Amino acid sequence: MPQRSAKLRVTTKDVAARAGVSQPTVSLVLSRSAHARVAPETRERVLKAAAELGYRPNVLARGLVQRRSYALGIIVPDIRNPFFADVISGAERVAAEEGYAVLLCEAGDAIPAERHLETLHGRLIDGVILDAVGAAALDENMLQGLNVVLIDEPPGGRWPGVATDAAGAGRLAAEHLLALGHRRFAFIGPAVDVHGLRLRERGFVQALRSAGVALESAALRRAPATVAGGQAAMRALLADAAAGGLPRPTALFCANDLVALGALKACATAGVRVPETLSIVGCDDIEMARLVTPELTTVAVPARELGARAARLLIRQLADPPDAKPDAKPDAGRPSQRPLPVRLVTRGSTAAPPPPDDAAAVARAPQRPRRVPRKGGR
Amino acid sequence: MPQRSAKLRVTTKDVAARAGVSQPTVSLVLSRSAHARVAPETRERVLKAAAELGYRPNVLARGLVQRRSYALGIIVPDIRNPFFADVISGAERVAAEEGYAVLLCEAGDAIPAERHLETLHGRLIDGVILDAVGAAALDENMLQGLNVVLIDEPPGGRWPGVATDAAGAGRLAAEHLLALGHRRFAFIGPAVDVHGLRLRERGFVQALRSAGVALESAALRRAPATVAGGQAAMRALLADAAAGGLPRPTALFCANDLVALGALKACATAGVRVPETLSIVGCDDIEMARLVTPELTTVAVPARELGARAARLLIRQLADPPDAKPDAKPDAGRPSQRPLPVRLVTRGSTAAPPPPDDAAAVARAPQRPRRVPRKGGR
């Protein structure tokens, strides 16, 4: 029995008895405080009694009758990815402030998103935030009768979403590298189909194309969006370059910072100098990006704000459901808000490409690490 | 209305009607499947009807009558700290596998742990995991009637806990540095009173003392247990050393990796060479520790396992409450399990102290960064 002290819980009935009023009156006073169609004197008595008894409303009971739980679900693929930790943190903050609980779900190998949705459904969750769990591929009726907000998922579906300017992020990275003078690029992207990351890729590739530069397919790698994935992909990239099968890229863009950090690490291990030989740009601007050497140039994405915004949108959606109030302002806020802006953060991992003579440096990367004096402070 | 399609939810009553049995019979079949004191033929019919109708039990309703919610709360001070992210991830995994939902709460400035407990209480949470939120300082009756498991909190209270060998972690760090030949130490610890971190500190200090070395108070700094905190504390340490007010430490232990990474960063910025001039040891072994240069020597703490263990302990506690079954095995598992072992991970941020001549290096740290060739690969 999870509940020790069986009969010790104070209910509205107890409060009613002590205040000398009926039980519904107590409910009236204690629930929607503003509505208050109750005599001020009675209200006082009820509040006093409740306080004295230490009354706490039973949210489950309220939920049963109202068919809702005042709780939000949030499903992410990986809690340990700092980006998602930020998103969760932002959503939790807003939810808690608005009186909603947050049911955290990690979708993955062990328990897929579908099963989490099943569970959440059974708990009469008010709404759910899905971030990068492939909502497009989800069974349509899993979301049936649920209020959903998508984060960085493809738009156009039944559900509203919040998003970052993912394509813009890729574009910023490309433009930065192009401006530095780079012409031979590589990209490490996600192995699975995550919309937000794919959009970054697309933005990057298209910006290159606009500049008349092509990204050769051998320079496009796929790996899990983790440090280990980035590390492995970079190793493979270097090995292929050494074997002569690559057009010797001088600049690398990674779908997120974890991958970029893994790539950076692989470079350090292999003795490839960053940024002298290879420039690397990440995406997200997680805290870690500023701690490595050289500091990672990246595109900052406001993850926490993203989570907060998703929660706010979801909660607002609960207040005035999409179906109701067709006379409300045409499309005030209902359509997905415009994407959150991203911005380039230039740090130490990018520089002008090596002079032509040295351009083959990646291919003949020394086996033993070699260091070079760093340029500036910071 | 969070619940669209008002009357579309399938209940046991609907199933009963379709199966031609009474509603409680449906409940009997669908709830505790093993107990099954129901005719196999009836059972079949019920199951079939339920499947056809797509019945999903209403957990809230069940919770109301059983006075429990099949949900666990977890309160941590900072979701974005990778250590807690790991703990949460471990706990979530176990909980989900056992059919429990996880209500995530971040205690802090905006919403203190007390308010979260209040909320959780109202949701008839089955139990709650508290990690580093200062359970000792919590109002006793906030935990009233709650099943609680503490992580890295002081033992001896009413509630069981799981812990890591925090003192051992500090000791390992000290012994490692002592073995390298260090004699002048510094420590950066938490500003607030977090038991686990304090224990690391104590283990460190005591191990030093056992070796006949004292940690001077000027070398003991307090800061928020974050990167920024570590950075600031390290800067102060260096400034004081430069001013001649410090015994020029050659080795630094930090209460956790975030702080250590901040300190490392501050050193890089100030041009203090690690490990040549100053050795740094962290604690936790978060992923980031292997990504910085030099890689951070640290004491590995199995955070994810810690969270998983806490969840398991809590769930077991729900099955057989502490009060019941006094005839159970004397103390089989009820007392806090022994601390999870930690282990030293030696990496690049520690080395022998500089030769005596160079010992004042910290004090006369150059303003501009200066680099030195690294020793080995890895």
Added chain:
DNA sequence: TTGTAAGCGTTATCAT
């Protein structure tokens, strides 16, 4: 303004 009655979807305690 307030009390009475009904019901939310379950589980639990009885008879049958």
Added chain:
DNA sequence: ATGATAACGCTTACAA
């Protein structure tokens, strides 16, 4: 083995 019947604690009409 199964079916009434009563909770569980609350909100929501509807009377008074």
